Amino acid sequence: MFRTRRKPNEFSAEIEAHLQLETERLQEQGLSAEEARAAARRTFGNVMQAEERFYETGRWLWCDHLWQDVRFSLRMLAKSPGFTAVAVLTLALGIGVNTVIFSAVYAVLLKPLPFKDSDRLVFIEKKNPPRGWVRNPISPAEILAWRNESGVFEDMAAFSGSSCVLTGVGEAEEDPCEVASSNLFPLLGVTPFRGRIFSADEDKPEGPRVAILSYGLWQRRFGADDAVIGRAIELNGASYTIVGVMPASFSHLYATPYGTVPEMWVSGIGLSPEDTSNNYFAIGRLKPGISLQQAGTQLNQVSVRIDQVHPDLKGWRAQLMSLRVMLSGDTRSALVVLMGAVIFVLLIACANMANLLLARGAARASEFAVRNALGASQWRIVRQLLTESLVISLAGGVLGVLLASWGCKGLVALAPPFLLNSAPGLGGGTADLRVLAFALITVLATTILSGLAPALQSARPHLTETLKEAGRGSLQGPRSRRFRGALVISEIALAMVLLVGAGLMVRTLTLISRVNLGFTSAHVLTLRVPLSGPRYKEPQASVEFWRRVVASVEALPGVESASVSRGLPIGDWAGQFFTTADQPNPPAGHVPDANYVVAGPDYFRTMQIPLRRGRAFDEHDTASADRVVIVNEQLARMYWPGQDPLRKQLRMGTAASTSPWLSVVGVVGNVLSQGPDYGFHAEVYVPYQQFPWVVSPDDLVVRTASTVGPASITHAVVQEVHRVDKDRPVADIRTMEQVLRELIAQQRMMMALLGAFAGLALVLSALGIYSVLSYTVAQRTREIGVRVALGAQRADVLRLMVGGGVRLAVFGMAVGIAAALALTQLMADLLYGVRATDPVTFGAVTIVLGATSWLACYLPARRAMKVDPIVALRYE
Amino acid sequence: MSTQEARERLELLQGTLDLLILRTLIFGPQHGQGIARAIHLASEEELLVEHGALYPALQRLEERRWISARWGTSANNRKARFYSLTPAGRKQLVKESTKWRRLTTAIGRILGPEAEES
Numbered sequence: 001m002f003r004t005r006r007k008p009n010e011f012s013a014e015i016e017a018h019l020q021l022e023t024e025r026l027q028e029q030g031l032s033a034e035e036a037r038a039a040a041r042r043t044f045g046n047v048m049q050a051e052e053r054f055y056e057t058g059r060w061l062w063c064d065h066l067w068q069d070v071r072f073s074l075r076m077l078a079k080s081p082g083f084t085a086v087a088v089l090t091l092a093l094g095i096g097v098n099t100v101i102f103s104a105v106y107a108v109l110l111k112p113l114p115f116k117d118s119d120r121l122v123f124i125e126k127k128n129p130p131r132g133w134v135r136n137p138i139s140p141a142e143i144l145a146w147r148n149e150s151g152v153f154e155d156m157a158a159f160s161g162s163s164c165v166l167t168g169v170g171e172a173e174e175d176p177c178e179v180a181s182s183n184l185f186p187l188l189g190v191t192p193f194r195g196r197i198f199s200a201d202e203d204k205p206e207g208p209r210v211a212i213l214s215y216g217l218w219q220r221r222f223g224a225d226d227a228v229i230g231r232a233i234e235l236n237g238a239s240y241t242i243v244g245v246m247p248a249s250f251s252h253l254y255a256t257p258y259g260t261v262p263e264m265w266v267s268g269i270g271l272s273p274e275d276t277s278n279n280y281f282a283i284g285r286l287k288p289g290i291s292l293q294q295a296g297t298q299l300n301q302v303s304v305r306i307d308q309v310h311p312d313l314k315g316w317r318a319q320l321m322s323l324r325v326m327l328s329g330d331t332r333s334a335l336v337v338l339m340g341a342v343i344f345v346l347l348i349a350c351a352n353m354a355n356l357l358l359a360r361g362a363a364r365a366s367e368f369a370v371r372n373a374l375g376a377s378q379w380r381i382v383r384q385l386l387t388e389s390l391v392i393s394l395a396g397g398v399l400g401v402l403l404a405s406w407g408c409k410g411l412v413a414l415a416p417p418f419l420l421n422s423a424p425g426l427g428g429g430t431a432d433l434r435v436l437a438f439a440l441i442t443v444l445a446t447t448i449l450s451g452l453a454p455a456l457q458s459a460r461p462h463l464t465e466t467l468k469e470a471g472r473g474s475l476q477g478p479r480s481r482r483f484r485g486a487l488v489i490s491e492i493a494l495a496m497v498l499l500v501g502a503g504l505m506v507r508t509l510t511l512i513s514r515v516n517l518g519f520t521s522a523h524v525l526t527l528r529v530p531l532s533g534p535r536y537k538e539p540q541a542s543v544e545f546w547r548r549v550v551a552s553v554e555a556l557p558g559v560e561s562a563s564v565s566r567g568l569p570i571g572d573w574a575g576q577f578f579t580t581a582d583q584p585n586p587p588a589g590h591v592p593d594a595n596y597v598v599a600g601p602d603y604f605r606t607m608q609i610p611l612r613r614g615r616a617f618d619e620h621d622t623a624s625a626d627r628v629v630i631v632n633e634q635l636a637r638m639y640w641p642g643q644d645p646l647r648k649q650l651r652m653g654t655a656a657s658t659s660p661w662l663s664v665v666g667v668v669g670n671v672l673s674q675g676p677d678y679g680f681h682a683e684v685y686v687p688y689q690q691f692p693w694v695v696s697p698d699d700l701v702v703r704t705a706s707t708v709g710p711a712s713i714t715h716a717v718v719q720e721v722h723r724v725d726k727d728r729p730v731a732d733i734r735t736m737e738q739v740l741r742e743l744i745a746q747q748r749m750m751m752a753l754l755g756a757f758a759g760l761a762l763v764l765s766a767l768g769i770y771s772v773l774s775y776t777v778a779q780r781t782r783e784i785g786v787r788v789a790l791g792a793q794r795a796d797v798l799r800l801m802v803g804g805g806v807r808l809a810v811f812g813m814a815v816g817i818a819a820a821l822a823l824t825q826l827m828a829d830l831l832y833g834v835r836a837t838d839p840v841t842f843g844a845v846t847i848v849l850g851a852t853s854w855l856a857c858y859l860p861a862r863r864a865m866k867v868d869p870i871v872a873l874r875y876e
Numbered sequence: 877m878s879t880q881e882a883r884e885r886l887e888l889l890q891g892t893l894d895l896l897i898l899r900t901l902i903f904g905p906q907h908g909q910g911i912a913r914a915i916h917l918a919s920e921e922e923l924l925v926e927h928g929a930l931y932p933a934l935q936r937l938e939e940r941r942w943i944s945a946r947w948g949t950s951a952n953n954r955k956a957r958f959y960s961l962t963p964a965g966r967k968q969l970v971k972e973s974t975k976w977r978r979l980t981t982a983i984g985r986i987l988g989p990e991a992e993e994s
Contacts, residue, residue, distance in 0.1 A: 014908060015931065021909040024952055042928040197951040 069387035091396025094349030096403035116189025123850035157184035195244030205270030353450035361458025389451025397443035416745030494814020502758035511833035525710035558708035580650035614666035629662035635682035785872025805857030907956035
C-alpha cells in the first residue's frame, strides 16, 4: 500500500506529452498549429478534471485531507494564541490529573502481582465477629487443620513476622525478618538467586538453624559476596548458617499486609497441631476452580471440628482475602473516589472546551458558509473542526503527561507509607506504556466529548442566513443556547459534587486531629531498642539496662521525663487474655482480653495519660514486691461496674493459667490505642520490673520541655543508649506527632488531592459561566442598547444578564446536590466523625459555589450595564 | 462529463476500457495518446476514448501490475510515457477476452439475427 506513487506533476507532464503528440498528428493532417492544439484539447476533455481524478485515485484521500486539516488547524490555532493557550492548558490539567491518578490506580489495583498465578493466592487470617475481632493472626493448630482437612488448597505456607538483630557482621543492626515454612518460596513461585531454600527438615524447631538473605541485605551488609553461602551469622544471639539469597525481584508484597518488608528468612517454624498461639499468618494457593467463597465454606466446616479439639480456639473462623484485595485494603475505595473525581475534572474541562469551541464556531460561521458554498460537504467541515479539537487535545495530552510526571512525584510525597509499601510501582510515574495508553485514550475521549457537538452545531449549513447576515454573527439559535445552558449546568453540578467530597475530607481531617487520644502527643520522642542475645538472657540484665538508660536520659537538658514500655498508643497493640478473681472460670470463648502494656514508673507522666484513681508505678514495684497492675477506666467499667476497682485481683491467661494474681493499684484514663477509628479497649499495664520475663520492654519514650523540639534531642538520647551498651541497635526513631501524622496520612492525602481537584473544578466551572455570560452579553449588545434607549435602567439590564446566568447556576447546584447525596456514599469509609450527607458541608459548599457563580455572572453583566445605546446601535 | 461531439458515438461499457488497453498493448509498448488513437482507429472510428478516463485507467492497470510504464521517446522524437504489457497483464487479457467473447455471443443469441434490425 505504501508504494511510491507517481507525482502529480509527472502526470501533468504525461498529459502535456499527449496533447503535443495529438497536436502534431493533427498538424500533419493539415490543420494549423493553433487549430490542432485546440482540437487536441477538445478531444482530450477536461484536463483539470483528469488531473484531479488521477490525484484522487493516486493516494489515500482521507490521509491527505487529514494532513490538510492538521495544517489548517495549526494555522487557525496559531492565529488565536489566547484561545489556544486557554484550551490547551485546561485540557492539560484535566488529562494530567487523570494520568496521575490512573498511574496510582494501575500500580495499586491493576498491575499483576509478581507471583506465580497470583490470582489464586489468598491471605489467611481469622475473625471472631461476635467479639469484635476482624483480622487476627492464626495458630499452627488452625494452619495445619485448614491445610490438611479442607481440600481446597494446593498448598499453604505459614510465616511469622519478627525482628532479627544481626551481629558478627560489622555494626549490630536490627532488621525485619520472617520465620517462614519451607514451602513459602515454591508456593509463591520464586527460586533463590544464590544457594537454596529451606528443606522440610529445617522446618523442625530442633533442625539445623539456617537463614536466607534478601538481595538488598546481601548487597548492603555482605558486599554481594558469593562466598556468603555456608557462612555462619548470629541472629538474636543464636548461630545461623546462610543457605541462600533471594533475587532482587523477589517482592515483599505477600508480607506487606502486616507491615513489614523482611530482610531475612529464618528456618525452624516448627508448626505443631497442639500449638494454639496466634502468632502466624498463612498464604494459601487455591486449587484451580475453587472460589474464595467455596474455600471459606470448607474452612468453616474444618473450624467446627477445631472448636471441639481446642476449646480456646472456639468461635474463631477463617478470614480469607485474595492477596490483591488484602494489599490494596482501604486504599481501594480512596482510589476509586479519586479516579471518579479526576474524571469529573476532565468532564468539566471538556464542557469548558465545548463552550469555547461553540463560541468560536459561531464566530467562524461565515467562514464555514463560504466553504460550504464553494462545495465543501458538511462532513468535510465537521472533520476539519474535529481535527482542530484533536490537535488541541493532543497538545493538552502531551503537556498533561509532562505535568503528570511531576504530579506523580507529588503523589508519592503525599502517599502514606503503607500505600508505598503495597504498591512499589506508585513512584513509577507515567513511564509505563499502559499509563501512556490511558493518556492517549483520554485524549481521544476528550476530542469526542468536547469537539463533536460543537462541530456538528457549527457545520450545520445556514448558508443563506449567514451569508446575508455576514459580519453580524448573531447566529445563536435557541438550540445552541440550550446546549450552552446544559453545559454550564453540568459543569456546576460536577463542581458541586467535587466540592462536597473535598469538604467532607476537610471536616474529617479537622475532626480527626481534634480527637482526644487520651494522651498528649506533642513533645514526645519514641525509639526502640530491642534487647536480645545472651547478654540479656537474665531478666535482671534488661531491667538494669533500662534503669540506667532512663536515668541518664532524664538527666539530659531539655528532657522533662522518660520511661520505657512495650506497646505504644496507636497501632502497637498486643491482645492478652486475662481472668478476674471475681470470675475465675469464664466460659470458653468468653475469656476477657485487653491490650497488654509493659510500662516503666514514669510512663503515665511521660505520655500524660491521666491517673484517675490509686497510684502510678514506682521504683518499689520490683520482682520482690507484691505484684501489681494498673487498668484503664474502660476495663474497670466492663468488669467491675459500679465497684471500686482498687485492690481487685486479675491474672494473665485463660482459666487454666497459673500466672500469679495481680492486684489493681491504679486506674488510668482511656487511650485510643488503635487509633481514632476503633474506640476504647480494655487495657492492662504491668510494671516492667516485675514482668520482664513475659515481654521485655523495648520502647523508650521521652517527653521534652515545651521549649525543646523532641526530634532535636535524638542524637543525645541515642548517645546515652550507646553509653550503656554500644552494641544495641536503635530503631524506629519517631516523634509521637509523626506517628499521628502517619495514622491520618491517608485522610490527609485524600483531603489534599480532593481539595486540589475541587479547586480546579471550581475555577474551571466559574470560567465556564463567565465565558458563556460574556459571550451572551457580546451577542446581545444591540438588544441591550435598544432596551436602554427605550428607558431600561442599568439595574434592569444587570438583573436581566445576571439572572440568566444565576438561573443556570442554581439549577446546576440543585442537580449537583442530588448527585452528591448519592455519590458521597462511596466515600463513607474514608470519613471520620462526619456523615456523607453532612448538612454543614453541603451548606458551606453551596455558599462557596453560589458566591463564585454569582461573581462569574456579575463581571460580564457589569459590562452589559455600561453599554452605551448610541454605540451599541451603531455596532454592526 | 465528456466533451459532446456532434456525431453520435458508442459509449464504452463499464470495464471494457481496461480490456481494450490491454489488447492494444499486445503489439508492443505504446504511449497514452497512441493507445487512444489505436482504439479509435481499430474500432473504425466508432469508439472515442474519453481521455479523462484513459489516464486513471492506465494508472489502475499499472497499480495491478498488468502493465508497466517508463518514459521514452516517441517516433517523432517527443518525450512520452510508454506502457507495455506485463506477463500478468497478458494472462489477464486472455481471461478477459474469453469472458468478453462469451458474453457478446450470449447477448447476440438473445438479440437474434442482425437482419431483423434496420
